Amino acid sequence: MSDQPETRYQVLARKYRPETFADLVGQEAMVRTLKNAFAASRIAQAFIMTGIRGTGKTTTARIIAKGLNCVGPDGAGGPTTDPCGTCEHCVAIMEGRHVDVMEMDAASRTGVNDIREIIDSVHYRAASARYKVYIIDEVHMLSTNAFNALLKTLEEPPAHVKFIFATTEIRKVPVTVLSRCQRFDLRRIEPEVMIALLRRIATAEGAQISDEALALITRAAEGSARDATSLLDQAISHGAGETGADQVRAMLGLADRGRTLDLFDMILKGEAAAALSELAAQYAAGADPMAVLRDLAEVTHWISVIKITPEAADDPTVPPDEKARGQAMAAALPMRALTRMWQMLLKAIEEVSAAPNAMMAAEMAVIRLTHVADLPDPEQLLRRLSEAPPPSGRGPSGPAAATSGAAPLASAPRMPSVPTGAGPQAALAMAPDVALARYATFPAVVDLIRANRDVKLLIEVETHVRLVRYAPGRIEFEPAPGAPRDLAATLAQRLQLWTGVRWGVSVVSDGGAPTIADTRDAARLDAESEAMHNPVVQAVFAAFPGARITAIRTPQETRAEAAVTALPEVEDEWDPFEE
Numbered sequence: 001m002s003d004q005p006e007t008r009y010q011v012l013a014r015k016y017r018p019e020t021f022a023d024l025v026g027q028e029a030m031v032r033t034l035k036n037a038f039a040a041s042r043i044a045q046a047f048i049m050t051g052i053r054g055t056g057k058t059t060t061a062r063i064i065a066k067g068l069n070c071v072g073p074d075g076a077g078g079p080t081t082d083p084c085g086t087c088e089h090c091v092a093i094m095e096g097r098h099v100d101v102m103e104m105d106a107a108s109r110t111g112v113n114d115i116r117e118i119i120d121s122v123h124y125r126a127a128s129a130r131y132k133v134y135i136i137d138e139v140h141m142l143s144t145n146a147f148n149a150l151l152k153t154l155e156e157p158p159a160h161v162k163f164i165f166a167t168t169e170i171r172k173v174p175v176t177v178l179s180r181c182q183r184f185d186l187r188r189i190e191p192e193v194m195i196a197l198l199r200r201i202a203t204a205e206g207a208q209i210s211d212e213a214l215a216l217i218t219r220a221a222e223g224s225a226r227d228a229t230s231l232l233d234q235a236i237s238h239g240a241g242e243t244g245a246d247q248v249r250a251m252l253g254l255a256d257r258g259r260t261l262d263l264f265d266m267i268l269k270g271e272a273a274a275a276l277s278e279l280a281a282q283y284a285a286g287a288d289p290m291a292v293l294r295d296l297a298e299v300t301h302w303i304s305v306i307k308i309t310p311e312a313a314d315d316p317t318v319p320p321d322e323k324a325r326g327q328a329m330a331a332a333l334p335m336r337a338l339t340r341m342w343q344m345l346l347k348a349i350e351e352v353s354a355a356p357n358a359m360m361a362a363e364m365a366v367i368r369l370t371h372v373a374d375l376p377d378p379e380q381l382l383r384r385l386s387e388a389p390p391p392s393g394r395g396p397s398g399p400a401a402a403t404s405g406a407a408p409l410a411s412a413p414r415m416p417s418v419p420t421g422a423g424p425q426a427a428l429a430m431a432p433d434v435a436l437a438r439y440a441t442f443p444a445v446v447d448l449i450r451a452n453r454d455v456k457l458l459i460e461v462e463t464h465v466r467l468v469r470y471a472p473g474r475i476e477f478e479p480a481p482g483a484p485r486d487l488a489a490t491l492a493q494r495l496q497l498w499t500g501v502r503w504g505v506s507v508v509s510d511g512g513a514p515t516i517a518d519t520r521d522a523a524r525l526d527a528e529s530e531a532m533h534n535p536v537v538q539a540v541f542a543a544f545p546g547a548r549i550t551a552i553r554t555p556q557e558t559r560a561e562a563a564v565t566a567l568p569e570v571e572d573e574w575d576p577f578e579e
Helices: 028-039 057-069 088-094 112-121 144-155 191-205 211-221 225-239 245-252 257-268 272-284 289-308 320-332 335-354 358-372 378-387 399-403 424-429 432-439 442-451 455-464 487-499 516-532 535-543 555-565
Strands: 046-050 101-105 132-137 161-167 182-185 465-471 474-479 504-507
Touching (some): 028 057, 046 057, 057 088, 057 101, 057 132, 057 161, 101 112, 112 144, 191 211, 211 225, 211 245, 225 245, 257 272, 257 289, 257 320, 257 335, 257 358, 272 289, 272 358, 289 320, 289 335, 335 358, 432 442, 432 487, 442 455, 442 487, 455 465, 455 487, 455 516, 474 487, 487 504, 516 535
Parallel strands (some): 046 161, 046 182, 132 161, 474 504
Antiparallel strands (some): 465 474
């Protein structure tokens, strides 16, 4: 065995971690501000870095700590934004062992006691460096009491103390802390900058990787340099020296972008069988059904944005052939189809994530998408119906039908309102003629039954009572087929209970008028018959043979409903600029 120790491998995210502001990519605004502050000796007592994962928050904190304490190769330098990286302070901070630069993870040390250690130690000067620097990562995880305990020291720290905070959740940091810090928002790294960074690292590592593979890694990293370098590290290992786009797709579990566009095209053309075959082929090739649906949603969003802003197609992560296909689809597809597909894909992604079998749920989603792809929107449907000629053999051909411009709306006869009189006890106190005077007509009796919520009796009266003669206190009716045998006795008993007056209810064998239900149905049938004479309604039934009329409303009812649901008008609206 060799006596030489084995060389320890260092992942690319750490190996190529920026050591100076010149190495920090994508954060030019922050770098310019800090350089000017250091040059003018206007260094704040506290900084807070915020942004998504992997954009350089903790790295920036360490670079600032090195710049504050760097003494240069000759040991006589002052604070600088270009630390030498060779002096004892720079080397110790870079290796994480400097006694005066303390890093604390607020995710694991969240309490007041942890902050009390900092408060007690700030009064002592730095042991060897120029400044004592406290770097608190994930500062939003501190408890409320811990934040409150830190406020006084943060506002008026000793001259030799600097605080640097880093967080991904800036909204969780109290405003009292933010007001005491100089805030820097680190941006997502632009695709062009990220691709250049990955190419530089790949060249330094001697790895062969295609531009398309780098574009896929950049897209998957979503602006995070750490994610991108970690994926690049994995891709280099996966490709064993030479990595292409297909290997990166297999590593990330992604479908081929071209095949995703093919599937998108099949769905919008309504080709269900071809779309299912393509989905199955991508699944067999290793693509995750959830990833396929997410790719479809991404394509839908991309094409929608291109349709609104054509310059969005100039994305360095998109190859020229995909860009041409996207521009062609954006020009050909209506926005309503794209927005409908977006909404259905969001629902499908939710269903697939909760389904016991993701592939089955994805297939059902594709079937739904293909079947609604060519459905017309309401505006297009009305245009088709208005342009279609009235079908032959349906309705009259006279002038009245030809000049009818809209479907007539009708409703069943309106019943009187429910009486709002006194209850049974008050009715018993009245004289019989006074009590019965309130029920001068049979519809008033029906309203009484409805007011007392006797649903069974109400249905029986409306469907089985063919009224022959009515007077207050006296009812004669012919029972309709299927009427209960005790209907007359039940009706008399209920009316006496509710009015306090004895009612005579008798049954005769003939001479009865149509029941309330028959009259109502006749009115509805007449309204439907009148509606069927309208050319637009005829066109609807010709286009949709299985359609049926469910409700008919008069224009007056429509206006009344609109008046109820409309927002009230504000007569005297207050204008804050009037005064």
